[in-house]
Every structure is written in structure tokens, then in C-alpha cells.
Amino acid sequence: MNGIYLYLLLQEIRDKLLGLYINEIRSMHRMVQIICGDKALFVSLYPEAPAIFFSERIKKNFEKLKSFSDNVCSSRIKNVEQPNFMPVMKLELERLDIAGKSEVEIIISLYRAAPNFSIKTARSQKNLFPRYLEKCPKKSIIELTEKYLQSNYTQKGIDFKERLVKEIEGVDKKGNAMTLVLLSLFCILPNKYEIVFNNRNILIESERIEFQDYVSLKPVAELLNLSYVLDNTTQRLYLSA
Incomplete structure (x- = not known):
């Protein structure tokens, strides 16, 4: 966990x-x-x-x-x-x-x-057990922004997932793609949205997906090689890895 x-x-x-x-x-x-x-x-x-x-x-x-x-x-x-x-x-x-x-x-x-x-x-x-680990915290995910992700993780030769594991608190070495998606969503989406994690898909719910929020997801989705679909009827946004 x-x-x-x-x-x-x-x-x-x-x-x-x-x-x-x-x-x-x-x-x-x-x-x-x-x-x-x-x-x-x-x-x-x-x-x-x-x-x-x-x-x-x-x-x-x-x-x-x-x-x-x-x-x-x-x-x-x-x-x-x-x-x-x-x-x-x-x-x-x-x-x-x-x-x-x-x-x-x-x-x-x-x-x-x-x-x-x-x-x-x-x-x-x-x-309870002899060995007790006490580590210094890494950068918190709540400090991340879309601008930070773009400027620090889009350089050539950089493994995006590997750097996140090493530098960002909240992702472990066995973290899968969906974990990384969650991390990114926490950074750029306002609190008005409900983020639902289900198997290999993420559902973002609200009465209406704001256009500017939808647009802000695009570079992050591309960075993580995600597919994303906006259902215009239900106003739900689906992302999958």
C-alpha cells in the first residue's frame, strides 16, 4: 500500500x-x-x-x-x-x-x-519488530502542478515513471500506471471533481466537466501515454492506461 x-x-x-x-x-x-x-x-x-x-x-x-x-x-x-x-x-x-x-x-x-x-x-x-525505518519525506504530490510536470519530466532521456518513484512521495517501486495517473490528477484537478478508481480505468465525475479542465488534462495524458474519452451525454471523463 x-x-x-x-x-x-x-x-x-x-x-x-x-x-x-x-x-x-x-x-x-x-x-x-x-x-x-x-x-x-x-x-x-x-x-x-x-x-x-x-x-x-x-x-x-x-x-x-x-x-x-x-x-x-x-x-x-x-x-x-x-x-x-x-x-x-x-x-x-x-x-x-x-x-x-x-x-x-x-x-x-x-x-x-x-x-x-x-x-x-x-x-x-x-x-513490534526490531527494524524500524524512518525516512525523510520527498516532494509531496500536492505540491506538483501541470507546469512542474511539464518542465521536469518531458526532457529527453528521462524515464518519467522512474523519476516519480524516486522524487515524489506517494508512489512506490511497484506503482503501476494507474497510480501515476492518480498522482497527476491530484495535481491539476479542482476539488469539485470526484475521482473514481476502478480496475484499470479512472472515472472523473461532476455535473459538468469544465472545458479548461478537460484541456489541462491533455498534456498530462499524452505524457503518460493515456487514452481519454469525454462522454458528452453523461459529462463523464474516462481515462485508461
């Missing part, structure tokens, strides 16, 4: 997580389950399949991670964030006890080289 897909996922589950109280942390092999009442946030820490998903039901046969649970039991999720489109999710927690209010942070790192689950307090950080 790269930074873009994590970003899209958090748009769907952030409101479901905010305000929940954590009961305990459980694990089974490299799968972690954060239990919040009758709901659960699952984290896959398998290097070949790092991922996060939210469920309305908890799963049995997971073992309690006592030391981790003790740090977060009865804590309320007050914020969910993703730093700079990195494949990292942070849950900011607030806990009330005899000593007063304390803040704890759950850090879920989805780097394929070393996925990890960590609890961070004011004094220390506890990692």
Missing part, C-alpha cells in the same frame, strides 16, 4: 476512527488488530502485503500484546494523520488517568522493506 492508496483509504475511514476508545492491541503472526469496542482496525505487516483495513467486527484467535495494550488501553483516538503522503499512518491518542491527561501515538509504518507497528510516548518508542 503506497502513500496515494493510504491517502484514499484514510478519506473513507478517518471519521469512523475519530472518537473511538481503544480496548487493547492483539496480534496473529504479522497481523495486528486494534480493538475499539466491537470494531477493529487491522494492520497487515507482511512485507509482501502491507495494508490497513477497518472492520465493524473483531476477529478471534488473536493474542493480546500486553505491553502495547497497557500503553493505550482506554485511550481515545483524537486525530488520524498521514505525514506528507508517506506510507505511514499515525493515530494520536489521549488518555486520562490518576496522573492527569497523557498523549500517546500509534505509528503504523507500511514501508515494504520493514513494515512495523509502534507505540510512542513522551519518553520512549516501542516497536
Whole structure:
């Protein structure tokens, strides 16, 4: 799960997580389950399949991670964030006890080289696995513009996809063409459009596709070798790789 897909996922589950109280942390092999009442946030820490998903039901046969649970039991999720489109999710927690209010942070790192689950307090950080990667963020996709893409990625001899992977936060080495399309669309389309990712196609919906927005997609589509079709009847724009 790269930074873009994590970003899209958090748009769907952030409101479901905010305000929940954590009961305990459980694990089974490299799968972690954060239990919040009758709901659960699952984290896959398998290097070949790092991922996060939210469920309305908890799963049995997971073992309690006592030391981790003790740090977060009865804590309320007050914020969910993703730093700079990195494949990292942070849950900011607030806990009330005899000593007063304390803040704890759950850090879920989805780097394929070393996925990890960590609890961070004011004094220390506890990692589930020995290897913990902490990288400096690259340029964020929200900083990109059509002009930037054209000036930096159209030079002869430059591999467009390879440079995006190295220089832009949100794309991993296994990122496919559709991931790159999503990256470009985030840069140049206004918020009034709904971008729907479906298999190998992207559907852009709105009551009406503005002509200037349609025109601005053309150079990016050509740069990525995409086909794009505007349905004049439904005013929907389809792109495919």
C-alpha cells in the first residue's frame, strides 16, 4: 500500500476512527488488530502485503500484546494523520488517568522493506519488530502542478515513471500506471471533481466537466501515454492506461 492508496483509504475511514476508545492491541503472526469496542482496525505487516483495513467486527484467535495494550488501553483516538503522503499512518491518542491527561501515538509504518507497528510516548518508542525505518519525506504530490510536470519530466532521456518513484512521495517501486495517473490528477484537478478508481480505468465525475479542465488534462495524458474519452451525454471523463 503506497502513500496515494493510504491517502484514499484514510478519506473513507478517518471519521469512523475519530472518537473511538481503544480496548487493547492483539496480534496473529504479522497481523495486528486494534480493538475499539466491537470494531477493529487491522494492520497487515507482511512485507509482501502491507495494508490497513477497518472492520465493524473483531476477529478471534488473536493474542493480546500486553505491553502495547497497557500503553493505550482506554485511550481515545483524537486525530488520524498521514505525514506528507508517506506510507505511514499515525493515530494520536489521549488518555486520562490518576496522573492527569497523557498523549500517546500509534505509528503504523507500511514501508515494504520493514513494515512495523509502534507505540510512542513522551519518553520512549516501542516497536513490534526490531527494524524500524524512518525516512525523510520527498516532494509531496500536492505540491506538483501541470507546469512542474511539464518542465521536469518531458526532457529527453528521462524515464518519467522512474523519476516519480524516486522524487515524489506517494508512489512506490511497484506503482503501476494507474497510480501515476492518480498522482497527476491530484495535481491539476479542482476539488469539485470526484475521482473514481476502478480496475484499470479512472472515472472523473461532476455535473459538468469544465472545458479548461478537460484541456489541462491533455498534456498530462499524452505524457503518460493515456487514452481519454469525454462522454458528452453523461459529462463523464474516462481515462485508461
